[in-house]
Amino acid sequence: MGDIKDDDENTIWEMSDEGCYVGLTHDHLNIQQAIDKVRSPAAGAIVLFAGTTRDNFGGKPVKELQYTSYNKLALRTMLAICKDILSKHGLKGISMIHRLGTVPIGEESILIAVSSPHRQAAWRAGEEALEACKSRVEVWKREEFEGEEGVWRANRDGAMGQKMDS
Template identity: 80%
Template sequence: MLSICKDILQKHSLTSIAMIHRLGVVPIGEESILITVSSPHRQAAWKAGEEALEECKAKVEVWKKEEFGGEEGGVWRANRDGAAGVRIDVNEDKENKKGDEHGEKHEMGSHGPIIRPKRPGERGHGPVVNHKFG
């Protein structure tokens, strides 16, 4: 996602761009991705946002598990429109939900690259990147 943001930032002469993809359970109807762009020109920002979404869908490997009411297991599906899913073995799925060696379950949070101009008085290397990934 970072390389997508860097490319689009330069291509569309943006002021800043951020792309965040949620991990973990995302209820139906809730957003799973957030893309923000800032540009002196509205049309460039609009095109950059659309391109960022399409590039993310095409290049970033995001798998989603679709669960259906009343059914055990579910289907793992690649982040591709119309891609066929892979049926999940119910026993394997239950094994994965048990947690770590201490029995604790961990949920992953949202993450993604954030690139913006250096703020006045800010020290550092220029554009700031989410420290988890930069």
């Protein structure tokens, strides 16, 4: 398993291992960097998922989201997920970067990029990586609502029995 790199200057915690890259940061997420982490001459497809903060949840106006994590454990879980998905789908690369701290409306909280020889494997792997991240990674979110108390939730949609889009 890769070593944890803690870069205080850019506030990023990251790990990587043979085609897999994971990171946690308080900074804005960089879509091009996520894609570049998985780029391969053997890949005919790169699929990118960008999860953004929406302005509502369950009919309530959301002001922003706040994310916190148990960094070392979250990185290890993210890397294990990526290694499993890379192998299962025959990927050339996979990256998973999650933002921490305050994420305003319209900004990205997670980027998942996958590359594979063919597009169908990339689509499936990206969806599977997102679902595994939401259900297993040690990241928690607080939804801040306009005019009322915020709510801590597990980092997955549908908490409290509601199924929501991405």
